[in-house]
Amino acid sequence: MAMHVLVERLNINYKTLEEFRKFRENGLEELSMLEDLQANLIEDNSSSPFYGIYHDGKLVARMSLYPIEARFDRYFTPPRDHYELWKLEVLPGYKGRGYGRALVNHAKSLGRPIKTNVRYGAQDFFVKLGFRPLKYSPTRDRGENPYVWIPQEQTEEDATRLR
């Protein structure tokens, strides 16, 4: 039986940014948040696009979930408000506990379609969670592996098609 795992929306503060440094995918985005905080361009504890899971008070898994408006949608027909999911990562020593799945399920619970770029080795993980690959488009995808998940639609007429 899976334990209940709490997924929390992360606030941007020095503690969070310090915890982010343990994750592999730590780059210009995190640096930019730190600079904005230092320059008072954003307030301490501003809400971020990151969600995470704590274990014994320590951030051990995270993902970023960025809302994309329908007018910027390049993946669904008709265009839809959706989320772009990236930086899904569980720290070494905390894998195999369902934390990654809990994060993705949280994203799905928000009720919008999701697009993500699936890295080598993670295809099965996302397929098991109901995602499927899109047909590759060189101009749109530029080397990405776009996979999408769509909430169950009410009727056939409502069905969202993929590009």
Next chain:
Amino acid sequence: MAMHVLVERLNINYKTLEEFRKFRENGLEELSMLEDLQANLIEDNSSSPFYGIYHDGKLVARMSLYPIEARFDRYFTPPRDHYELWKLEVLPGYKGRGYGRALVNHAKSLGRPIKTNVRYGAQDFFVKLGFRPLKYSPTRDRGENPYVWIPQEQTEEDATRLR
């Protein structure tokens, strides 16, 4: 002294696609090329966006270089025709021989600005080759770490600025 390393434009054929399977970043793009070849949608030996280095007849390093027209440019001011570089990868056992550098230098020799998404651990490699990080934009970059390289400009007036 560095040996001369030959960088070749790769053609899409069954042999190339079979060699691509040894690389980690093998996904929808390579699958799409295979399907197009099987369905006769493209000819055998069509030119691809990939460049590679062979050692004893075996493909041991590759990159993809995709031309972006100025009207689709989101990185330079004024907008410029440039290349997007991705899937730069050297097979295990062939690292430390300058193959990655030779591929990037080949891209630079084409005379256009280059944009790439730098992964964790590769920042120093690209900075040494004259690339620099852009200011992170959440809407544009969505978790990417965009680094760019710009050819030396003739005059101050010609100088390309970064967004």
